[in-house]
Amino acid sequence: MSVTITSVEVHDVRFPTAARGDGSDAINRGDYSATYVELGTDAGAVGTGFTFTNGRGNEITCAAVRALAHHVEGRTVEEIAAEPVAFWRSLSADVQLRWLGPEKGVIHMATGALVNAVWDLRARIAGKPMWRFLAELPTDELVASIDFKHITDALTPDDAAAILDKGRDGLADRLSTLERDGFPSYTTSVGWLGYPDDKVRALTRQAYDDGWRAMKMKVGGPLADDLRRARIIRSEIGPDALLMMDANQVWDVDEAITAMTALAEVDPYWIEEPTHADDILGHARIARAVDELTGGRCRVATGEVAANRVIFKQLLQAEAIGVMQIDACRVGGVNEVLAELLLAAKFGVPVCPHAGGVGLCEYVQHLAIFDYLRVGAALDGRMIEYVDHLHEHFVDPVRTRGGRYLLPDRPGYSATMNPSSIAEFRFPDGPAWR
Amino acid sequence: MSVTITSVEVHDVRFPTAARGDGSDAINRGDYSATYVELGTDAGAVGTGFTFTNGRGNEITCAAVRALAHHVEGRTVEEIAAEPVAFWRSLSADVQLRWLGPEKGVIHMATGALVNAVWDLRARIAGKPMWRFLAELPTDELVASIDFKHITDALTPDDAAAILDKGRDGLADRLSTLERDGFPSYTTSVGWLGYPDDKVRALTRQAYDDGWRAMKMKVGGPLADDLRRARIIRSEIGPDALLMMDANQVWDVDEAITAMTALAEVDPYWIEEPTHADDILGHARIARAVDELTGGRCRVATGEVAANRVIFKQLLQAEAIGVMQIDACRVGGVNEVLAELLLAAKFGVPVCPHAGGVGLCEYVQHLAIFDYLRVGAALDGRMIEYVDHLHEHFVDPVRTRGGRYLLPDRPGYSATMNPSSIAEFRFPDGPAWR
Numbered sequence: 001m002s003v004t005i006t007s008v009e010v011h012d013v014r015f016p017t018a019a020r021g022d023g024s025d026a027i028n029r030g031d032y033s034a035t036y037v038e039l040g041t042d043a044g045a046v047g048t049g050f051t052f053t054n055g056r057g058n059e060i061t062c063a064a065v066r067a068l069a070h071h072v073e074g075r076t077v078e079e080i081a082a083e084p085v086a087f088w089r090s091l092s093a094d095v096q097l098r099w100l101g102p103e104k105g106v107i108h109m110a111t112g113a114l115v116n117a118v119w120d121l122r123a124r125i126a127g128k129p130m131w132r133f134l135a136e137l138p139t140d141e142l143v144a145s146i147d148f149k150h151i152t153d154a155l156t157p158d159d160a161a162a163i164l165d166k167g168r169d170g171l172a173d174r175l176s177t178l179e180r181d182g183f184p185s186y187t188t189s190v191g192w193l194g195y196p197d198d199k200v201r202a203l204t205r206q207a208y209d210d211g212w213r214a215m216k217m218k219v220g221g222p223l224a225d226d227l228r229r230a231r232i233i234r235s236e237i238g239p240d241a242l243l244m245m246d247a248n249q250v251w252d253v254d255e256a257i258t259a260m261t262a263l264a265e266v267d268p269y270w271i272e273e274p275t276h277a278d279d280i281l282g283h284a285r286i287a288r289a290v291d292e293l294t295g296g297r298c299r300v301a302t303g304e305v306a307a308n309r310v311i312f313k314q315l316l317q318a319e320a321i322g323v324m325q326i327d328a329c330r331v332g333g334v335n336e337v338l339a340e341l342l343l344a345a346k347f348g349v350p351v352c353p354h355a356g357g358v359g360l361c362e363y364v365q366h367l368a369i370f371d372y373l374r375v376g377a378a379l380d381g382r383m384i385e386y387v388d389h390l391h392e393h394f395v396d397p398v399r400t401r402g403g404r405y406l407l408p409d410r411p412g413y414s415a416t417m418n419p420s421s422i423a424e425f426r427f428p429d430g431p432a433w434r
Numbered sequence: 435m436s437v438t439i440t441s442v443e444v445h446d447v448r449f450p451t452a453a454r455g456d457g458s459d460a461i462n463r464g465d466y467s468a469t470y471v472e473l474g475t476d477a478g479a480v481g482t483g484f485t486f487t488n489g490r491g492n493e494i495t496c497a498a499v500r501a502l503a504h505h506v507e508g509r510t511v512e513e514i515a516a517e518p519v520a521f522w523r524s525l526s527a528d529v530q531l532r533w534l535g536p537e538k539g540v541i542h543m544a545t546g547a548l549v550n551a552v553w554d555l556r557a558r559i560a561g562k563p564m565w566r567f568l569a570e571l572p573t574d575e576l577v578a579s580i581d582f583k584h585i586t587d588a589l590t591p592d593d594a595a596a597i598l599d600k601g602r603d604g605l606a607d608r609l610s611t612l613e614r615d616g617f618p619s620y621t622t623s624v625g626w627l628g629y630p631d632d633k634v635r636a637l638t639r640q641a642y643d644d645g646w647r648a649m650k651m652k653v654g655g656p657l658a659d660d661l662r663r664a665r666i667i668r669s670e671i672g673p674d675a676l677l678m679m680d681a682n683q684v685w686d687v688d689e690a691i692t693a694m695t696a697l698a699e700v701d702p703y704w705i706e707e708p709t710h711a712d713d714i715l716g717h718a719r720i721a722r723a724v725d726e727l728t729g730g731r732c733r734v735a736t737g738e739v740a741a742n743r744v745i746f747k748q749l750l751q752a753e754a755i756g757v758m759q760i761d762a763c764r765v766g767g768v769n770e771v772l773a774e775l776l777l778a779a780k781f782g783v784p785v786c787p788h789a790g791g792v793g794l795c796e797y798v799q800h801l802a803i804f805d806y807l808r809v810g811a812a813l814d815g816r817m818i819e820y821v822d823h824l825h826e827h828f829v830d831p832v833r834t835r836g837g838r839y840l841l842p843d844r845p846g847y848s849a850t851m852n853p854s855s856i857a858e859f860r861f862p863d864g865p866a867w868r
Contacts, residue, residue, distance in 0.1 A: 018530075029529040054533035057501045060540060063494045095463040096452075099488035102683070102711060102739055105539020106494060150710040153687040153719075249536070253587040276584040277536060278744045280714060281751055285587075305536060310712045317715055 003077040003125060005047075007040035008069040008114070012062045013417065014055055014427040015358065015390055028248060029194075030054030032390060033427070034358045035061040035110065036417060037117045039072065047121025048416045051113040051329040052357040057106075058427065064110030067097060072114050077122060084145040088115065088335045092147070104307035108332055115333025116363070120413035130366035130413040134334075135171065135373045139164040146339045147309075154313045160342045167374035174373050182404030183368055184214075185384040186244065188356055191217030191229060200229055204236040211402030214242035214269070214383055220250035223262055230266040239267070244301070246272040253282040257289040264293050270323050272301040280311070283320035301325055304354035308332070309339045316347040323381070325354045328363035337367055341375045351376060356387035361398045362414035365405050393421035437511040437559060439481075441474035442503040442548070446496045447851065448489055448861040449792065449824055462682060463628075464488030466824060467861070468792045469495040469544065470851060471551045473506065481555025482850045485547040485763040486791040491540075492861065498544030501531060506548050511556060518579040522549065522769045526581070538741035542766055549767025550797070554847035564800035564847040568768075569605065569807045573598040580773045581743075588747045594776045601808035608807050616838030617802055618648075619818040620678065622790055625651030625663060634663055638670040645836030648676035648703070648817055654684035657693055664700040673701070678735070680706040687716040691723040698727050704735040704757050711739040717754035735759055738788035742766070743773045750781040757815070759788045762797035771801055775809045785810060790821035795832045796848035799839050827855035 014033040033055050039047040053061055071090040080087045091111040092103055100107040123133040134142070143160050190203040200217075207215060217233055219226040226245075234243055245268045251259060256274035263271075271290060275282045287300040299322025306312055308331055315321045324344045326337055344351045351371050353364035361384070368384045376382065384405055391397035395416040399406040408414050425432045448467040467489050473481040487495055505524040514521045525545040526537055534541040557567040568576070577594050624637040634651075641649060651667055653660040660679075668677055679702045685693060690708035697705075705724060709716045721734040733756025740746055742765055749755045758778045760771055778785045785805050787798035795818070802818045810816065818839055825831035829850040833840040842848050859866045 028533060030533065031530070054530045056528070056530040057498070057534050057541065060494060060497045060501060060534060063497045064491070064540070067491050067494060094490070096465065096488045096490040099462060099464065099739075100491045100494060100540050100543070104712070104741065105541060106498070106534050107491065107539060109534070150683075150686055150713060150716075153716065249584075252584055276744045278538070278712075278741065279584060279748065281748045282584075282587065282744075305533075307538065307712065310710045310716075314713065314715045 001043070003041050003043040003045060005039050005072055005075050005077070005118075005121070006042050008065070008073050009038040009040070010062050010065045011036040011038070011422050012058050012427045013422055013425050014058055014433065015425055016432060017389070018055060028054055032358045033058040034417070035065055035113050036422065037065055037113045039117045039121055041121070045121060045125050047117040047124065049113045049115070049117030049120055049329070049333070049413070050359060050415060051109040052360055053109070060106050061110050061113070064106050065113055068094070068110055068114055072118065077118075077125065080118060081122060084335060085147045088147055088332065091115065092332050103310070103332065108308065109330055112329040112331055112333040115335060116329060116413060116415060119334040120415050124412040127411050129408045129411060131369035131373070131408070134366070134370040142338060145335050146342070147335065148339070150310050151313050151339060151343065154317060155339070155343050155346050159346055163342055163345050163375060167377050170377070171373050174377065178369060178372070178407055182401055182406045183365065183372070183384055184379060184382065185386040185400065185403060185405050186214030186216055186242065187212045187403070188216045188246075188385055188387045189389075190215050191233060193218045193221055197229065197232060201232050201236060204233050208237055208241070213237075213240075213403060214244065216244040216246055216272070216385070218248065219245045219259070219263065220247040223259055226259070227262060227265070230263060230268075234266045242269040244268060244270045244272065247274050249273045249276050251275050253279070253285055256286045260286070260290050260298070261293055264298065268298050270299050270301040272325065273304070274300060277302065277305040278311070280314045280318050280320055283315060284318040287320050287322065299323055301352065303327060305330060309336050309343065312340045312343055316343055316349060321349060324349050324351045326351055326364070326367065327354045328360060328367060341367070341371050345375045350381035352381070352383050353385065355385035356389065358390050359394060359415060359417070361386060361391065362394050362396070365398055365408060366413060369407065393417050435477070437475050437477040437479060439473050439506055439509050439511070439555070440476050442499070442507050443472040443474070444496050444499045445470040445472070445856050446492050446861045447856055447859050448492055448867065449859055450866060451823070452489060462488055466792045467492040468851070469499055469547050470856065471499055471547045473551045473555055475555070479555060479559050481551040481558065483547045483549070483551030483554055483763070483767070483847070484793060484849060485543040486794055487543070494540050495544050495547070498540050499547055502528070502544055502548055506552065511552075511559060514552060515556060518769060519581045522581055522766065525549065526766050537744070537766065542742065543764055546763040546765060546767040549769060550763060550847060550849060553768040554849050558846040561845050563842045563845060565803035565807070565842070568800070568804040576772060579769050580776070581769065582773070584744050585747050585773060585777065588751060589773070589777050589780050593780055597776055597779050597809060601811050604811070605807050608811065612803060612806070612841055616835055616840045617799065617806070617818055618813060618816060619820040619834065619837060619839050620648030620650055620676065621646045621837070622650045622680075622819055622821045623823075624649050625667060627652045627655055631663065631666060635666050635670060638667050642671050642675070647671075647674075647837060648678065650678040650680055650706070650819070652682065653679045653693070653697065654681040657696055660693070661696060661699070664697060664702075668700045676703040678702060678704045678706060681708050683707045683710050685709050687713070687719055690720045694720070694724050694732070695727055698732065702732050704733050706735040706759065707738070708734060711736065712745070714745070714748045714752050714754055717749060718752040721754050721756065733757055735786065737761060739764060743770050743777065746774050746777055750777055750783060755783060758783050758785045760785055760798070760801065761788045762794060762801060775801070775805050779809045784815035786815070786817045787819065789819035790823065792824050793828060793849060793851070795820060795825065796828050796830070799832055799842060800847060803841065827851050
C-alpha cells in the first residue's frame, strides 16, 4: 500500500523561557523554540518533526522549511525508503539552496526537521517506536540510508555494515537490560549561569535525592564564580558522582586550557564546548592539555552545534573529543545521525546525545537506545542529557526513573506536540505572545 | 556631525542565469541573486551592501537580514566606528540568533550584508573608495575593528598591529604600481561545466587574445571529460599561462587525490575546493599529495564557502591551503575579512579573493587592493577572480584592461545596484519574474 505525502505544514512555536533564566549560559539566552513540521498523507498517517531554535529567528528556519518542502510534498514513503540517500540529497544538496550552507546552519536545520518528520512517519506506519524501527532494520537498509559522501576516508559502507552486523550479537540481552534498568542519563537542570548559588545548591541536592549521579553545570563566567559554583555542586554530590562542565564555546584555546587548570580541582568528568564549535584543531589541543592536567580523568566533549558529519569525522580523526554529543536536528536528521553514530563506533568514542531545549530529550532517547542496541553496543560512558523543561507540551514525553530514561513505547519519534501547546505558543499570534 | 542610520531596507533580487548554464559547476546551478540592503540616514548619505545567493532561498537570507536589522537601525555611524567589535558582535553573537549558525550559513551571510552596508556608508561619508578608506585608517583603528575571539592562538592584536604598521612602508610605491598597471586577475568565464567543448575553446582563445594569462576551469565531472577540456584550454594558452581548476567540493578526499594524479598532466596551478569545504584535515591530506604529485607546482585553494575566520585559521594552521580565497559576504563582512587577510599574511599565504556571482568582483577588488597596499604588501601569486557577468547592474562596475582590474575611484564599496535593475529583477514581483 502506497502512502503519499500530500502536505507539509510548518509552525513557528516559541516558549517564553528567556525571562526565567532557564537555558542561560555563557553565550545563549533564549526563548526555547521549535520550527515544527507536520506531514499529511493520503493514508491518514501523519509525520511530525522539528528543529530546535533559540527564539528570535525561528521564522528564518520556518522559511527554510518552506523552501525545501517541495522536495517532500508529493513523494511516496515507499520511494523515499527505496532510495533514501537520493531523497536526503534532494534536500541537503539542492543545487540552489546548498549555497546557503553548505550542510550547515539554517538550511541544514530545516533539512533536519523535514527528514526527521519523514522518519517519524515511517516508524508510525510500521507501528514501532523509532529506536525499535531502526534497530530492526536490516543492515543493508541502514547502510543504504547513509550518505557516505565526504566521509569515506574515515568510514566506508563496508565498515558500517560490519559494525551493524556485529551489533546484532547480544541485542536481545541489551534490550532486556534497558527494559529492566532504563538508559543512564545526566541532568543539566542544576547549574545554569542565570541561577544564584542557593538555587544551584538546592537543585543539586534535589537532583541527588532523585537519583541522579551525574550533573552538568555551565561555566565560562568569571573563573572564580565558576569555581565557587563547582565546589558547591561537588560538595553536594560527593567524590563519586560525575560533575560535567559546559563552556558553550566562550573560551579561546589558551583560555580554555588556563580555565581547566583551575577547574581540575573539582575533578570534572568532561569539559564541553571549550571553544568555537568549528575549531577542530583547537579542541584537539585542549584535549591533549586536559588529558595531561587530569591524568586522563577529564575528556573534551562537543557536538550540539557541530554542523554535519564532516565536522564530526574530523573531531574523531584529530582525537579532539572523548565524548561525542550528537544533536538530533541540527544535522540533517536521522540519516546523518546514523553516519555519526557509526563514525563514533569506528573510532571507539561514546555518544552522549545533546538534549534539553524543546523536545530534544524526546528525540535523542531513541538515538541513544538504537546506538546501544545495534551500534556502540556498550553502556560504558554513555548517558543521555536530561533537562526538565517543556516536556508537558509533547504527546509522548520522556519518562525517567531514578536518573534513567525509560524506554518509549509509542510508535514514532516522540516528536509530536500537543495541539493545544501549538495553539497557545504559536508566534506571533498565539495567546502566550499576544 | 552625527549620522544616524534611520532605515534598513532589504530587496530580494534574482537574475535568471540558471537557464543559460553560466555558473554551472559540479555542485551548483543557480539563478545568481543578491540579498540587497539599503541603509538610510538622517544626513542624506546612504549605505548599500548585499550577500550573494544562488537563487532559491534568497528569501531566507532576506528574512535573516530583517531579524538582524534592529541591531543597525537607530545606531549612529560614530558609535559604530568607536566600538566596531561591539557592533559586530551585536550581530554575530546575538544571544538568540547565534544558535542559527553559529557564525555560519544564512545568519552569517545576512550579517555580512549588513556589516558591509555600514562600511560602505562610512567610506562614502569619508568620500573615499573602500580600498583607500581602509588603507588610510590608522593601525589602531584597523586592529580595533577585528574580533580576535577564537583566533588568538594564531593571530593576536599585537601580531596584527605589527603587520599593519609594516604595511605602511612602501605603500605609496605600491599604489603607483597599481595606478599604472592595475591589479592582476584571472578569468573563470571560459570553462563552466555547462559549456560544450567548442564554446570552451572559443572562449579560451578570446580570453587569451584579450590579455588574460590565467584561466580557471570547472572540474568534477567524469574524469575523462575534465581531462579533455583541460587539454583544450592548455593547448590554447600554451605552457606559460596559468590554468586553475575548481572542483566545487565534489570529491571525497581519496577521489581528489586520484583525480589530481590524472589532471597533473596539464600542469594545473591550483586545485580549488577539492573536497567538502569544512574538511580541514582532508584539504591538508590533499595538499600534501598534490605537492608531491607535482613537485610543488600545484597548490590547494579554498575559501568561497569557508564559513568564518575560525575555519580559515585552521586551514592555515594545518598547511591545508597554498591560496586563500576569501569571500566578501559569506563571512561577516569587512570586519571579519580584515581578520582573514591578517591571518593569511601571518602564515605567508597569498589571498586570491573569490568573485563572480552578483557583485562579488565589485566587492573584492577593494579587499585585494587593500591587502596589497597595507597587509600582504606583495603581488606574488595574488590575483582577483574575474567573471564577466552582471556587472551592468551596478552603478560603479569593475573596469578591466588586458586582464587586470583598474582601481575603482568612486566613494564606497562599489556595492550599489542600479535602481532600474532592482525594479526589473526583484523577486517575485519584478517584470523579469512575472
